Amino acid sequence: MELNDLIAPEFYNLTSEIDRYDSDKIALRWENETGEKKSVTYHELIEKGKRFANVLTGLGINKGDRVMAIVPRIIDAYVIYLGALRAGIAVIPGSEMLRAADIAYRINQGEAKAIIAYRDYTAQVEQIKEPMPSLQHKICVGGAAEGWLSMNELIRGASEDFTTVETRRDDIAFLTYTSGTAGTPKGVVHNHGWAFAHLRIAPHRWLDIQEGDTVWATAGPGWQKWIWSPFLSILGLGVTGIVYQGRFHPAKQLQLLQDYKVNVLCCTPTEYRLMAKVDHLDRYDLSHLHTACSAGEALNSGVIDIFKKTFGIELKDGYGQTESTLLIGTMVDTEVRQGSMGQPILADFITIVDEEGHPVPEGVVGNIAVRRDFPALLRTYYHQPDRYKAAVIGDYFLTGDRASRDKDNYFWFHGRRDDVIISSGYTIGPVEVEDTLLKHAAVKDCAVVASPHPIRGNIVKAFVVLKDGYTGSQSLAKELQAFVKNETAPYKYPRELEFVTDLPKTVSGKIKRAALRDLEIRRAREKGIRV
Known part of the structure; x- marks a missing residue:
């Protein structure tokens, strides 16, 4: 794949990728732990997103502004992102695990004009004592809260007629915060062009999403991985996504994989480890599953063996960062080498360098590095250019992890440069x-x-x-x-x-x-x- 293949047109809004699938096809199938079920078509999702775009602009939130969203695995999470992005408004994802101080930091550092929170999470926002001068509106999702606007009521009264705001590929789409691994969290700036590049890399080369697939990526809103897979990789390819809102239970996860005839699964190694321990694992029918991917940390060889023996499925590892997209993994039609991270998704852009930024020979441990012109790499850290510069050596952005590579360009992990x-x-x-x-x-x-x-x-x-x-x-x-x-x-x-x-x-x-x-x-x- 050439560099030009990953660069978006100058005028580009990532919602155009989803608009291509405007139809009565099911976009999302949702279920919660009580057994309640809902589904939404692409047309319904796009229409509701346009209504929310009108809501935001009607409140005076416009192109170039930012909103923070703290929502669980619900259909409205997708509506919020689609509405904001269509209006040229950047989204700051927020995990439901954040506390008052975490939320205040992101609102203030990201200069958010609105906070959009699920009803169960509004209490943490109300506990914030410090001033938040940029914040103008609080919108409650899935219910009502005193002093908050109701998303349901606002959307109900909004028009479905909205012309997508003209954005450039370099306009900010997401401001996702890192986990504060070295001091305060860093705001990772991803533009609309990042989404263009991501969609032409990970969904096809790693997840192997095919037309007509049902895909379950278990990451929750609030994390960059949700933007990667449940949001972009599913809606951007026009397939059907599974959304489960409930506590993780391995037997339940296996049952859902069977019931929904899931074709592609992407979840954490911990989820695979716990599923592998379920008694009588072979009673579950996962014959529809053609791809099972894992990201977040290394997979155990024992778990890989259990899934291969029981279901004939080879678990595929993947490695990436908030700052990028999938960088290294077991790609489609390549050999799984247990213990290896896999191969770079694009070898021209991802390598291992020494402390001076020079690529190292095979077998030598160095820093995993991404070429700075890689279109699926962050542009900078928001209002923290010095922290971006600190991660750069020459032509490369350093991920903070160390590895070596073998003669076939498989990468082997050797730990963090820091103490994460x-x-x-x-x-x-x-x-x-x-x-x-x-x-x-x-x-x-x-x-x-x-x-x-x-x-x-x-x-x-x-x-x-x-x-x-x-x-x-x-x-x-x-x-x-x-x-x-x-x-x-x-x-x-x-x-x-x-x-x-x-x-x-x-x-x-x-x-x-x-x-x-x-x-x-x-x-x-x-x-x-x-x-």
């Missing part, structure tokens, strides 16, 4: 968890690292030094865990705490997280956990 923790597909910055723990009256010092786990891949482990007068106990550990849950997103809390008298540090006083990670790896191996 990946647990159950979530990316967690240790500094943020440490800062939260240090706010507790009992904590004198702490260090947070990844600890290997047989199901989650890794869990967040905290080594805690207590202040004088406090004694480590199970009740205090639970108190600290609850404290972190309440102060920041729940998925970031330390699932394990160990009280220690001191922490390993350098002569300059920096914590040696590598020493603690190595300790946890040794302990895991002693327990028989594969690392």
